[in-house]
Amino acid sequence: MASTFSRVLTGRRTAMLLASLGTGALATGYLMSDINYAGAIERRKLYPPSADFPDLRKHNNCMATNLTPAIYSRLRDKVTPNNWTLDQCIQTGVDNPGHPFIKTVGMVAGDEESYEIFADIFDPVIKERHNGYDPRSMKHHTDLDSSKITHGQFDERYVLSSRVRTGRSIRGLSLPPACSRAERREVEHVAVQALAGLKGDLAGRYYRLGEMTDLEQQRLIDDHFLFDKPVSPLLTCAGMARDWPDARGIWHNFDKTFLIWINEEDHTRVISMEKGGNMKRVFERFCRGLKEVEKLIHERGWEFMWNEHLGYILTCPSNLGTGLRAGVHVKIPNLSKDPRLSKILDNLRLQKRGTGGVDTAAVGDTFDISNLDRIGRSEVELVQLVIDGVNYLIECEKRLEKGQDIKVPPPISQFRK
Amino acid sequence: MPFGNTHNQLKMNYSAAQEYPDLSKHNNHMAKVLTEELYAQLREKATPSGFTLDDVIQTGIDNPGHPFIMTVGCVAGDEETYEVFKELLDPVIEDRHGGYKPSDKHKTDLNPDHLKGGDDLDPDYVLSSRVRTGRSIRGFCLPPHCSRGERRAVEDLAVEGLGSLDGDLKGKYYALKNMTDEEQQQLIDDHFLFDKPVSPLLLASGMARDWPDARGIWHNDNKTFLVWVNEEDHLRVISMQKGGNMKEVFNRFCTGLTKIESLFKDKGHEFMWNEHLGYVLTCPSNLGTGLRAGVHVKLPCVSKHEKFGEILKRLRLQKRGTGGVDTAAVGGVFDISNADRLGFSEVDLVQMVVDGVKLLVEMEKRLEKGQSIDDLMPAQK
Numbered sequence A: 001m002a003s004t005f006s007r008v009l010t011g012r013r014t015a016m017l018l019a020s021l022g023t024g025a026l027a028t029g030y031l032m033s034d035i036n037y038a039g040a041i042e043r044r045k046l047y048p049p050s051a052d053f054p055d056l057r058k059h060n061n062c063m064a065t066n067l068t069p070a071i072y073s074r075l076r077d078k079v080t081p082n083n084w085t086l087d088q089c090i091q092t093g094v095d096n097p098g099h100p101f102i103k104t105v106g107m108v109a110g111d112e113e114s115y116e117i118f119a120d121i122f123d124p125v126i127k128e129r130h131n132g133y134d135p136r137s138m139k140h141h142t143d144l145d146s147s148k149i150t151h152g153q154f155d156e157r158y159v160l161s162s163r164v165r166t167g168r169s170i171r172g173l174s175l176p177p178a179c180s181r182a183e184r185r186e187v188e189h190v191a192v193q194a195l196a197g198l199k200g201d202l203a204g205r206y207y208r209l210g211e212m213t214d215l216e217q218q219r220l221i222d223d224h225f226l227f228d229k230p231v232s233p234l235l236t237c238a239g240m241a242r243d244w245p246d247a248r249g250i251w252h253n254f255d256k257t258f259l260i261w262i263n264e265e266d267h268t269r270v271i272s273m274e275k276g277g278n279m280k281r282v283f284e285r286f287c288r289g290l291k292e293v294e295k296l297i298h299e300r301g302w303e304f305m306w307n308e309h310l311g312y313i314l315t316c317p318s319n320l321g322t323g324l325r326a327g328v329h330v331k332i333p334n335l336s337k338d339p340r341l342s343k344i345l346d347n348l349r350l351q352k353r354g355t356g357g358v359d360t361a362a363v364g365d366t367f368d369i370s371n372l373d374r375i376g377r378s379e380v381e382l383v384q385l386v387i388d389g390v391n392y393l394i395e396c397e398k399r400l401e402k403g404q405d406i407k408v409p410p411p412i413s414q415f416r417k
Numbered sequence B: 001m002p003f004g005n006t007h008n009q010l011k012m013n014y015s016a017a018q019e020y021p022d023l024s025k026h027n028n029h030m031a032k033v034l035t036e037e038l039y040a041q042l043r044e045k046a047t048p049s050g051f052t053l054d055d056v057i058q059t060g061i062d063n064p065g066h067p068f069i070m071t072v073g074c075v076a077g078d079e080e081t082y083e084v085f086k087e088l089l090d091p092v093i094e095d096r097h098g099g100y101k102p103s104d105k106h107k108t109d110l111n112p113d114h115l116k117g118g119d120d121l122d123p124d125y126v127l128s129s130r131v132r133t134g135r136s137i138r139g140f141c142l143p144p145h146c147s148r149g150e151r152r153a154v155e156d157l158a159v160e161g162l163g164s165l166d167g168d169l170k171g172k173y174y175a176l177k178n179m180t181d182e183e184q185q186q187l188i189d190d191h192f193l194f195d196k197p198v199s200p201l202l203l204a205s206g207m208a209r210d211w212p213d214a215r216g217i218w219h220n221d222n223k224t225f226l227v228w229v230n231e232e233d234h235l236r237v238i239s240m241q242k243g244g245n246m247k248e249v250f251n252r253f254c255t256g257l258t259k260i261e262s263l264f265k266d267k268g269h270e271f272m273w274n275e276h277l278g279y280v281l282t283c284p285s286n287l288g289t290g291l292r293a294g295v296h297v298k299l300p301c302v303s304k305h306e307k308f309g310e311i312l313k314r315l316r317l318q319k320r321g322t323g324g325v326d327t328a329a330v331g332g333v334f335d336i337s338n339a340d341r342l343g344f345s346e347v348d349l350v351q352m353v354v355d356g357v358k359l360l361v362e363m364e365k366r367l368e369k370g371q372s373i374d375d376l377m378p379a380q381k
Helices: A002-009 A012-021 A040-046 A062-066 A069-075 A086-095 A119-129 A181-195 A214-222 A279-298 A341-348 A379-401 B029-033 B036-042 B053-062 B086-096 B148-163 B181-189 B246-266 B308-315 B346-368
Strands: A159-168 A204-208 A249-253 A258-262 A268-275 A325-331 A350-353 A366-371 B126-135 B171-175 B216-220 B225-229 B235-242 B292-298 B317-320 B333-338
Touching (some): A069 A119, A159 A279, A181 A249, A268 A279, A341 A350, B053 B086, B126 B246, B148 B171, B225 B246, B308 B317
Antiparallel strands (some): A159 A268, A159 A325, B126 B235, B225 B235, B317 B333
């Protein structure tokens, strides 16, 4: 009975059907006893949820703040149709009590259904991480129409480079923490096959991680394209680095302005980037590329994971919604010394990072400035927000250069009304 | 509870060829044995607790190996792993343990009176002596697979059992997550403290999950008998002291182990053991006795001799740096221990170390005086 059930459920079509039915269909989940291993029922009796509840007293991540024994007790014995469990979702948060600079999320999804079956914990975590976004009651709007962008060309005396990234997951296949080798290889196949259909300025080539020559590898490093096996325990404890480098790779167009990572932290990460300050063009290519790829996978019967509450579904709850980070490397020597910078960024709903990425500190006077939010505002809105915000920062910098004073702007509302 | 790839049914929708790992660049025992055919044969199986083939081999897939050291590349999640996946593990065991066959029987001998000598290793050369082994508690999953509840139950049992030890074995338990800074510093200074594993060989198998929950160190007041709880195995038992009196170390080792075993039996628990594999531990390399008896010994001359490697091989000994398995020797001081674990009894192995180290020290003294050691060359044991 159980094995027939899972055979039915693991078909790609069925996954798509269930996903489109929406949240109600999967709400109850599937009990562990449906799994066909002999000791399951006895073990559940021997070890009630209270015996397994993790010790989170020294923890400071969103999962630890929200996971109560009652929630754990309700969810421990449930499984997604792919047999993914709550313990597997939270393992990374149990193993990594906290990060000195960032309050980490502390949990991941193993598949699209995780967000539904384990909603009792995912929802409060999403709400906390996304500053009040409530998946139960709110809807997320997707908008990839780049023609709506205005003032998207920055002063290149200040903005050195512009970049937009997001992620996409292939519906019907498990996510990186959970996927089997065959599933991961299927993700690679689906993505690479679609990317091979891109034309014009988007035409490009795939480099498989395990098979590239030393020369290719060096070039990809020099271009800052290469990703390597994750070392962060946040990622390794979640199981995403299993079987490395099997089915991992990098695709980029010949112009080197559109880049896809395959099977790193997500099924795909999509990046559009250029030197200089033409964010409008970067975003235009981003949207065009994404739409093209989506069309190409549709032709073969695949689609991206998406729903109207969570937007695009990705491995980490922090990347739900748009999964979008639009940012620039910008030189603001005067502003960087101004004590009001943090407040200005906060009000503009921007964040600063070092130019090495999320775990680095700023070097010199050049910062990576990007949007803080991921969900509750569309792609167009977030990119416009970054454009307007960075333009404001440049204005501040110019004023400080001339010895003039600057103003802290009023706070922008977080979600669209 | 399931960890990692245990949602096995899903993978049955794909063919074995589609799921078979790419082991073309790998050099470990698992990779040598696991053909695609064998993978196809075993992938549908699971132990009663749900441990699957992919769970067994994940560490070997994620760690291709070292060109010079042959790692094992697989682990057990419970006692039944060795039976359910015998088609993989038997050849791995045979390869790792010098030809040990599936039909072979392993002899356990923890009677310290059977050890000849061992109380007179020259303390000018032999700085310290140590014997360690591991024990698993039957009925509980092993560190790669256990749930938090199980791991805590193992800890509770261990602490209860050890708490009943008396005499020179009386001691105290320090839970990793509760220790004070002073306690921690003391344990570091005594070289007792173990920390969260950093080796990818261990991490990839899942043994470091939930660290430091239910992990701890117990040691006697005399600091000569030490038990690690829930590190790479349920229990690691260590007897050690400065100087060269290996006989005393082994005496205490056997007495302590026997006492612990009977304390567990009183509470209705026993150690995982069978007459073919001896004591069952997480890593196939530690089956049989799980015993490593070793000394820290000063061998600056012998170690530079061209035949040093050959001598060790014939004596069935191995060398390590004094920092443990992954370190290099410092200042001519080596960690010399038995190379074997399975197919020889505990007494056999400690005897080999005692006799071998005695010979090495004699060789060292000869070389110090500029004399030859050719007449001392041992035959292959």
